[in-house]
Amino acid sequence: MAIIRKILGSIILFFNWLFTPKGVTREQEEQQKIDVSTEKLKLYQYNACPFCVKVRRAMKRMSLPIELRDIRANPEYKKELEQEGGRLMVPCLRIENEDGSYTWMYESSDIINYLSEKFNVTD
């Protein structure tokens, strides 16, 4: 089972690499504002997870440089996700609120919709 998952993961990553989407181009000033705004966002994920690939591709299309937190490579991120997010499921977007608290958003489609609305990009 682990081998099948590994093979499928490699195939997904290969096609993702082959058909890497193009990002939107913005005026430098506008992109800089977005870059600052995305500092409040962290995506908990791992490389070969198909739902994570879906979100990463959307981020690429929208040119959003959101920090990726690989839960397989870093046990601290895994612990944070499970203990603070409440569930060990990826992808999960951690959103830093105005008051410093965090909102943990699960579900790839919800994350993509949130990003499209926040950054005004139709994905």
Ligand SMILES: N[C@@H](CCC(=O)N[C@@H](CS)C(=O)NCC(=O)O)C(=O)O
């Ligand atoms: N409906 C979810 C599915 C996410 C999902 O199944 N993620 C897998 C990895 S690819 C996972 O974390 N599974 C662990 C679990 O469901 O507890 C989405 O679209 O984000």
